[in-house]
Amino acid sequence: MPGDGFEIRDAALFDLPRIFAIYNREVEGGIATFDVEPRIAGVDDAWLTGRAPEHPVLVAVDPSGADAGVIGWASIGPWSPRGAYRRTGEVSVYVDAAARGRGVGSALLAALIERASGTEIKVLLARVALPNPASIALHESLGFRSFGTQRRCGEKLGQILDVELMDLHLDE
Ligand SMILES: CC(C)(COP(=O)(O)OP(=O)(O)OC[C@H]1O[C@@H](n2cnc3c(N)ncnc32)[C@H](O)[C@@H]1OP(=O)(O)O)[C@@H](O)C(=O)NCCC(=O)NCCS
Numbered sequence: 001m002p003g004d005g006f007e008i009r010d011a012a013l014f015d016l017p018r019i020f021a022i023y024n025r026e027v028e029g030g031i032a033t034f035d036v037e038p039r040i041a042g043v044d045d046a047w048l049t050g051r052a053p054e055h056p057v058l059v060a061v062d063p064s065g066a067d068a069g070v071i072g073w074a075s076i077g078p079w080s081p082r083g084a085y086r087r088t089g090e091v092s093v094y095v096d097a098a099a100r101g102r103g104v105g106s107a108l109l110a111a112l113i114e115r116a117s118g119t120e121i122k123v124l125l126a127r128v129a130l131p132n133p134a135s136i137a138l139h140e141s142l143g144f145r146s147f148g149t150q151r152r153c154g155e156k157l158g159q160i161l162d163v164e165l166m167d168l169h170l171d172e
Contacts, residue, residue, distance in 0.1 A: 004103055005064070006071060008111045011057040016041040016048060018070035019059065022094050031129045031161055032094070034154050052078075054119040055089065058111050060104045071099035074108035076116060079125055089121040093138065105138045113142060117170055126166040129154060136164065144168045 011019060024038040039047065048057055060072040072095035079088040091112055095104045116124060126144055128135045136146075144166040154161040 006060045006062040006099075006104060006107070008058055008060050008107055011048060011059045011073060013045065013048065015059050015070050015073075016045060019048075019057070019073045020044070022070070022073065022096050025097065026094060029157075031154075031156050031159065032132060032135065033092075034129065034156060034161075036156065054116070054121050056112070056115050058108055058115070060095070060099075060108055062099070071096045072104045072108055074105075074112050076112055076121060076124070086120055088123040088125055089116060090125045090127065093135070100134070105134075106141060109138060109142050113168065113170070122169065122171045124168045124170065128164040128166060129156075130162045130164055132164075136166075139166050139168075142168070 020039040020041055023033070023035075026032040027035045027038050051057065055076050055078060057073060057075040059070050061069040062071045063069050072093070074091065074093040076089040076091055079085050079090045091109065093105050093109055095108075113124065124144070126135075126139050127150075128139065130149075145168075146164055146166050148165045150163040150165060152160050153163055
């Protein structure tokens with residue numbers, strides 16, 4: 001899918017150093033993810049190689065950019081290992097700080113929604129640690145709606161954190 005100076009494609013193994021670099025900024029210095037251990041290419045490759053077909057990882061690539069051109073990524077992962085939850089997938093979207101605000105996150109999330117259509121995934125779930133106005137706006141702009149707030153469920157960087165629960169129903 002083409003975007004404004006970037007394109008979106010499936011992630012490949014050689015993208016992992018950039019995918020993990022973008023993610024690890026938030027692991028180590030942000031609240032967007034509750035992961036606290038950085039991911040390492042060559043060690044954590046199963047995160048990409050061990051996925052079911054309905055759980056894609058997409059990358060946004062700017063051919064004119066440095067660092068192999070990967071400026072963002074997005075994925076659908078399983079919400080729960082319990083079988084009856086197979087129809088629900090959890091989305092993740094991470095854009096390099098230098099590439100934010102130019103539609104990369106929107107294009108990645110729109111591509112994920114398109115990819116989920118026609119699979120067994122019928123509900124997309126987003127868990128957004130607060131405050132994160134950019135992520136709330138991004139998900140709302142693609143049709144996600146809040147259905148609750150999980151209060152004080154996380155603690156990171158000295159803050160006790162609430163998580164906004166948002167979902168998009170693809171079969172309604
Ligand atoms: C959240 C994130 C993915 C958004 O990506 P992005 O490429 O900057 O977003 P876009 O440029 O596509 O903008 C998407 C929407 O959010 C809005 N938005 C973007 N940044 C915003 C901000 N700081 N405050 C409020 N709204 C914002 C845009 O106006 C746009 O809304 P619109 O479609 O109604 O105009 C990006 O900020 C990011 O990677 N943040 C750190 C990781 C993170 O929080 N991931 C989500 C975890 S739940």
